[in-house]
Amino acid sequence: MKRFNLFFTMFVALLFAQVGFSQTMVGTSHDFSGDTWNATGEICIVCHTPHNAITSVAEAPLWNHQVTAVTNYALYASSTTNATIGQPDASSKLCLSCHDGTVAMENFGATNNGTHFMTGPSLVGTSLANDHPVSFTYDAALATTDGGLWDPATHPSGIPGSGGTIATDMLIGGKMQCASCHDVHNSGGVTSLLLKSNAVSALCLTCHKK
Ligand code: HEC
Ligand code: HEC
Ligand code: HEC
Ligand code: HEC
Known part of the structure; x- marks a missing residue:
């Protein structure tokens, strides 16, 4: 019995050591569980849904957040750029659906009239001319x-x-x-x-x- 307890304790200790390696979203800027505009108190639902997901963006992972309508972002340009930089697509378009400041945070699921827009240093805006380029091969x-x-x-x-x-x-x-x-x-x-x-x-x- 003693021996069993010892092994059990070691097993539990290892389990926790393992969990320690992978971090979670809880407590990060993307943990919306405590935000007043998020009545559900859930984290994932602000961005994902298991059903009736938005399919208008290529490769969007079961997307639930209203997608930005902006299609004419100012793009990064320089004489030494070799890449062909396009308008934001795929997952970058999903990020900008909050970070360009045009879509309210609570516009997910059936809501489309929210009032909480991105402000402060995390607001990337609709000009990407001063940001590291994205959406190119x-x-x-x-x-x-x-x-x-x-x-x-x-x-x-x-x-x-x-x-x-x-x-x-x-x-x-x-x-x-x-x-x-x-x-x-x-x-x-x-x-x-x-x-x-x-x-x-x-x-x-x-x-x-x-
Ligand atoms: C702030 C928005 C946001 C929240 C909140 C969020 N995700 Fe995501 N998720 C994304 C975006 C954007 C992608 C696609 C880009 C990527 O994979 O980095 C993605 C991709 C995924 C994928 C597919 C790719 C992969 O990484 O495996 C899974 C699965 C996933 N999310 C699960 C979850 C779960 C579960 C939660 C809640 C605990 C969650 N997400 C919360 C934005 C979010
Ligand atoms: C995942 C790969 C990757 C990472 C990480 C990355 N870059 Fe880049 N970066 C690129 C590519 C590819 C280009 C396009 C280069 C081109 O068009 O010639 C680029 C372009 C740039 C340019 C514009 C170059 C020009 O000619 O105008 C600068 C400056 C730059 N990156 C700096 C940075 C800095 C600083 C970091 C770290 C914060 C960083 N990059 C991280 C891949 C990366
Ligand atoms: C549902 C809206 C939403 C989506 C979608 C979203 N974000 Fe955010 N993000 C936020 C909010 C809200 C904050 C916190 C802003 C603040 O603190 O003022 C944030 C903060 C951040 C920060 C700052 C983190 C820190 O702790 O300094 C980064 C980086 C970031 N987001 C990157 C991304 C990227 C990359 C994507 C897409 C892969 C993405 N976000 C998608 C809403 C979103
Ligand atoms: C080449 C790498 C790279 C790319 C691409 C990139 N970022 Fe960042 N981002 C960073 C780094 C590094 C930081 C840390 C703070 C800094 O150095 O400005 C950062 C910081 C941020 C912050 C926090 C700003 C703050 O001052 O609190 C947000 C929000 C953010 N990124 C969003 C985005 C979004 C949205 C995209 C796509 C449109 C994006 N990032 C593309 C490297 C990148």
């Missing part, structure tokens, strides 16, 4: 033309616990998106909901050969 050809980028197909992402490459861990359908740098669900527990720490610019140096 990042492949070996771009890396060669640019000269200062790693080949995403072979260069490791360096994300703790993953042996994957930039392409497998950071690009979505071969494209650079907001989610190439951010983890909306805070899986890694890194500040600013980043995919990996940017200490000593580690995040930037994952792709940029500088």
